[in-house]
Amino acid sequence: MAERPILLAAGMAALAIAAFAGATQILDTYSMNVLVRSLLYAMVALTVDILWGYLGILTFGQSTFFGIGAYAAGLVFMHVGFSPGTAVLALAAGIAIAVLVAAVVAWLAFWHGASELYASVITLVLPIVATQVIFSGGTWTGSSSGLSGFETFDLSIEAWFVLAGSLLAVATAAAWVVMASDAGRLIVAIRENEQRCKYLGIGTARLKSIAFLVSAALAAVAGYVFAGYAAVVAPELVGFVFGTELVIWVALGGRGTLLGPVIGTVLVDYESAQLSGDYPFVWKLIIGLVFVAVIVALPRGFLPILGDGLKRLGRWVGLGGKTTARTATLVTAARRTVATASDGPAIRIRGVAKHFGSLPVLRGIDFEARAGELVSLVGPNGAGKTTLMRCIADGSERSGGTIEIGGVSIGRLPPERCVALGIGRKFQMANVFDSLTVAECLQIARTRIDRPSLVRRSTELALPGPAARVVATTGLDQRLATPARLLSHGQKQALELAMVLALEPKVLLLDEPTAGLSKAERMLIGGILTDLATQERLCILLVEHDLDFVREISSRVVVLHQGRLVLDGTVEEVVGSETVKQIYAGAGHHGAPAEAAR
Amino acid sequence: MTALLLDVVTTAAILFAVASGLLLVFGVMKIINFAHGGLITLGGYAALITTQLGLNPWFGIPMAALFGAVAGTLIERVVVRPLYARPLDAILATWGLGIIIGQTIVLVFGREVQFAAAPLGGTIDLLGESYSLYRIVMVPIAILLGLGIALLLNGTRLGLATRAVIMNEDLARGLGIDSTWVRFVTFALGSALAAVAGALITPLSSVDPNMGVPWLVNAFMLVLVSGTSLASLAAACLVLGGAQVIVSSLYSPVLGGITIALLAAIILRTRPQGFARG
Numbered sequence: 001m002a003e004r005p006i007l008l009a010a011g012m013a014a015l016a017i018a019a020f021a022g023a024t025q026i027l028d029t030y031s032m033n034v035l036v037r038s039l040l041y042a043m044v045a046l047t048v049d050i051l052w053g054y055l056g057i058l059t060f061g062q063s064t065f066f067g068i069g070a071y072a073a074g075l076v077f078m079h080v081g082f083s084p085g086t087a088v089l090a091l092a093a094g095i096a097i098a099v100l101v102a103a104v105v106a107w108l109a110f111w112h113g114a115s116e117l118y119a120s121v122i123t124l125v126l127p128i129v130a131t132q133v134i135f136s137g138g139t140w141t142g143s144s145s146g147l148s149g150f151e152t153f154d155l156s157i158e159a160w161f162v163l164a165g166s167l168l169a170v171a172t173a174a175a176w177v178v179m180a181s182d183a184g185r186l187i188v189a190i191r192e193n194e195q196r197c198k199y200l201g202i203g204t205a206r207l208k209s210i211a212f213l214v215s216a217a218l219a220a221v222a223g224y225v226f227a228g229y230a231a232v233v234a235p236e237l238v239g240f241v242f243g244t245e246l247v248i249w250v251a252l253g254g255r256g257t258l259l260g261p262v263i264g265t266v267l268v269d270y271e272s273a274q275l276s277g278d279y280p281f282v283w284k285l286i287i288g289l290v291f292v293a294v295i296v297a298l299p300r301g302f303l304p305i306l307g308d309g310l311k312r313l314g315r316w317v318g319l320g321g322k323t324t325a326r327t328a329t330l331v332t333a334a335r336r337t338v339a340t341a342s343d344g345p346a347i348r349i350r351g352v353a354k355h356f357g358s359l360p361v362l363r364g365i366d367f368e369a370r371a372g373e374l375v376s377l378v379g380p381n382g383a384g385k386t387t388l389m390r391c392i393a394d395g396s397e398r399s400g401g402t403i404e405i406g407g408v409s410i411g412r413l414p415p416e417r418c419v420a421l422g423i424g425r426k427f428q429m430a431n432v433f434d435s436l437t438v439a440e441c442l443q444i445a446r447t448r449i450d451r452p453s454l455v456r457r458s459t460e461l462a463l464p465g466p467a468a469r470v471v472a473t474t475g476l477d478q479r480l481a482t483p484a485r486l487l488s489h490g491q492k493q494a495l496e497l498a499m500v501l502a503l504e505p506k507v508l509l510l511d512e513p514t515a516g517l518s519k520a521e522r523m524l525i526g527g528i529l530t531d532l533a534t535q536e537r538l539c540i541l542l543v544e545h546d547l548d549f550v551r552e553i554s555s556r557v558v559v560l561h562q563g564r565l566v567l568d569g570t571v572e573e574v575v576g577s578e579t580v581k582q583i584y585a586g587a588g589h590h591g592a593p594a595e596a597a598r
Numbered sequence: 599m600t601a602l603l604l605d606v607v608t609t610a611a612i613l614f615a616v617a618s619g620l621l622l623v624f625g626v627m628k629i630i631n632f633a634h635g636g637l638i639t640l641g642g643y644a645a646l647i648t649t650q651l652g653l654n655p656w657f658g659i660p661m662a663a664l665f666g667a668v669a670g671t672l673i674e675r676v677v678v679r680p681l682y683a684r685p686l687d688a689i690l691a692t693w694g695l696g697i698i699i700g701q702t703i704v705l706v707f708g709r710e711v712q713f714a715a716a717p718l719g720g721t722i723d724l725l726g727e728s729y730s731l732y733r734i735v736m737v738p739i740a741i742l743l744g745l746g747i748a749l750l751l752n753g754t755r756l757g758l759a760t761r762a763v764i765m766n767e768d769l770a771r772g773l774g775i776d777s778t779w780v781r782f783v784t785f786a787l788g789s790a791l792a793a794v795a796g797a798l799i800t801p802l803s804s805v806d807p808n809m810g811v812p813w814l815v816n817a818f819m820l821v822l823v824s825g826t827s828l829a830s831l832a833a834a835c836l837v838l839g840g841a842q843v844i845v846s847s848l849y850s851p852v853l854g855g856i857t858i859a860l861l862a863a864i865i866l867r868t869r870p871q872g873f874a875r876g
Contacts, residue, residue, distance in 0.1 A: 058686045058689070058690075108863060108867050111867075113870065114870075115870075116686060117630070117685070117686070117822075118822075118866055118870075120686065120689070121818075121819070121822060121863065121866070122863055124815070124818075125819075125856075125859045125860065125862075125863045128815060128856055128859055129856050129859070129860060132852050132853070132855055132856045135852050136850065136852045136853070240815075244693060247690065248690075248694070251690065281701050281704045281705050282701075282705070284697065284701045285697075285698060285701035285702065285705070287697070288694050288695075288697035288698040288701060289694075289698060291690075291691075291694040291697070292677055292691050292694035292695055292698065295681070295687050295690050295691040295694065296676075296677055296680050296681065296691055297680075299684070299687060
């Protein structure tokens with residue numbers, strides 16, 4: 001069962017188009033003339049909002065894609081001539097070039113390890129380069145004065161107005177459907193915590209690239225229509241200043257809302273046309289002042305403020321009751337038939353080494369673990385336990401050696417591909433999506449298995465047995481609608497464990513899952529872990545400092561010391577080992593050695 | 599050949615002067631000050647005012663420093679301080695400030711291109727080449743600026759506190775260093791440096807309300823590939839500035855204009871730490 005906001009969106013879009021058609025009877029020609037441009041700019045602002053407001057990519061380069069669409073029309077109509085055939089050709093070329101350029105930019109901007117700032121920098125370089133390309137085109141591109149006087153579509157101003165309005169309405173409605181769907185939730189999750197998404201097996205770089213390409217194509221369509229309408233293209237359309245103006249409009253309207261940027265752009269651009277004739281510099285100064293004030297004091301922009309005000313007003317006059325947020329209900333996921341693994345080890349580590357510059361952190365680590373084993377990694381601080389976990393979960397981390405999961409080498413695979421091989425990693429600090437609810441966090445974790453829909457929001461949360469058990473025994477099933485940031489520390493740890501189990505991993509990596517938990521919580525988690533190993537046949541690697549806990553639940557213990565594996569044996573062997581006593585006593589480690597040796 | 603070499607060195611010196619203030623602010627505060635372009639423009643107009651008042655053109659430099667420091671003080675207090683936790687928003691807010699500075703200048707001075715008097719004119723014979731004396735003088739000025747910043751960071755108590763904040767702000771605060779004060783002083787100093795750079799470049803170009811913007815982008819890219827070190831900034835200015843000069847003179851000035859931005863983007867893609875640490 002799923003909700004279908006698509007009908008609602010189609011209805012709203014149809015209503016908006018009808019309103020635009022009706023407005024042609026009221027508005028004078030001059031206003032419509034200005035508004036056609038504003039509506040098309042609003043469509044580009046919408047793509048900036050999707051990228052920045054929803055996905056967290058601050059882009060200064062959407063102007064370039066708008067300009068590419070516009071120049072495709074201008075160049076074709078100027079040099080080839082205008083006919084229905086060339087009109088289609090120009091549109092196709094504009095979209096194709098925009099998508100191609102976007103693909104290059106995406107390749108540069110989104111990669112494993114790229115920072116937010118770097119992506120923004122690339123989108124800043126794009127319009128600067130594009131402007132210079134147009135300048136160097138000479139008479140062919142019209143250089144700094146652009147192209148004008150080409151033949152174009154012969155439409156009335158009313159028709160252009162309705163066309164631009166319809167495009168904007170359809171684009172906004174489509175964006176709304178996507179943002180309200182499972183995919184929209186995923187987009188927010190990527191903005192919130194991209195690292196956690198990667199370790200949930202989600203190819204965030206790929207998803208960001210796809211969003212970027214789609215946004216580029218949309219902007220190119222808007223640019224194409226603009227050139228067809230204005231019959232003029234100029235280098236300013238591709239430039240950095242227009243790119244930043246788009247960001248300003250989105251910020252003023254309200255990033256992360258769809259209507260805010262659309263309304264903001266139309267209002268500001270329309271007013272600019274009215275006022276800049278009389279007071280051009282004062283108007284720009286005012287926009288600058290308001291923009292700075294909004295960024296500093298109202299980062300959410302004007303629309304959410306307005307929305308809050310209306311809600312309060314509604315409550316005050318007794319209208320509109322509480323809005324009940326719908327939360328997905330728990331169901332048990334159908335057990336996936338997993339090809340029964342061969343008798344080989346679930347994980348095999350051979351000669352793994354890691355060094356930072358000349359400093360070795362891990363040297364020649366060799367060990368194996370089978371399904372159903374719960375192997376604890378122990379050792380003093382700085383022994384390399386967490387580093388080893390990192391090397392297993394991310395193929396690009398280690399400096400040497402091989403790691404195989406179920407007989408398949410992880411090579412240099414990024415974290416999301418390692419997850420596909422069957423690795424699930426829980427971080428040392430509880431790492432969840434703070435602004436999402438418990439149910440939503442778990443749904444994000446299921447993304448890899450239950451493909452998110454682009455048009456629907458699912459109302460069911462299908463969890464595999466082990467994850468469902470963690471959720472039930474820790475009381476999270478009572479708090480499915482609670483935002484994750486409001487959970488206690490222990491519940492966050494449990495939620496993250498459930499999220500990792502929702503991945504249905506074969507090898508579970510747990511980095512101090514009980515740190516900071518009470519004794520009771522620790523017992524609970526310990527029981528769950530041993531069940532997972534014995535009943536669900538998971539292979540669990542556990543980093544732990546609490547040696548009592550280790551002794552209770554482990555089937556084997558691996559001791560690391562100064563980056564080397566010094567002992568690999570049963571709990572009794574390790575506890576009775578002279579080497580271990582020396583390591584802990586020799587390192588002068590507080591407390592723990594006595595317990596270990598007891 | 600000699601002329602090309604001199605072009606490379608002097609261009610690097612100019613770029614260094616323009617980028618050093620941005621580097622200082624980025625290093626300490628981890629935010630990109632997009633008002634840097636506006637502050638460069640402000641410095642240019644400080645030089646113009648000096649000319650219009652009929653004062654010695656050299657006086658434009660301290661005048662610019664004063665303008666920049668006052669503007670920087672205001673900006674840090676009102677706009678930048680609330681945005682430390684939101685670095686991407688800080689970029690936007692400072693870009694908005696750049697617009698405000700630019701439009702205010704337009705309202706006061708008009709849009710037209712104007713010229714400030716150069717402190718030094720004429721040419722000098724160097725290695726058998728007759729070369730602009732002012733451009734040559736930019737080299738010792740840039741070196742002095744660099745040494746001055748290095749001395750300030752390494753030889754004073756404030757510098758020690760600043761370096762502590764750069765390395766680990768939380769720890770520095772825990773040790774009783776007033777990191778808010780350090781940030782405030784740094785921002786004012788960085789703004790003053792931007793304005794001084796603006797005054798320094800006016801004899802080489804004209805003064806207009808948007809003069810800072812092209813410099814901003816190049817300075818920004820240079821700082822990103824340099825990390826937080828003055829030495830790597832100098833190296834980046836020489837290498838990328840040199841590439842710009844060579845591309846401009848051998849191919850086209852249009853391509854030269856985007857050389858720094860393009861090369862820096864590619865360097866960061868292949869080697870995220872840029873010029874930092876060798």
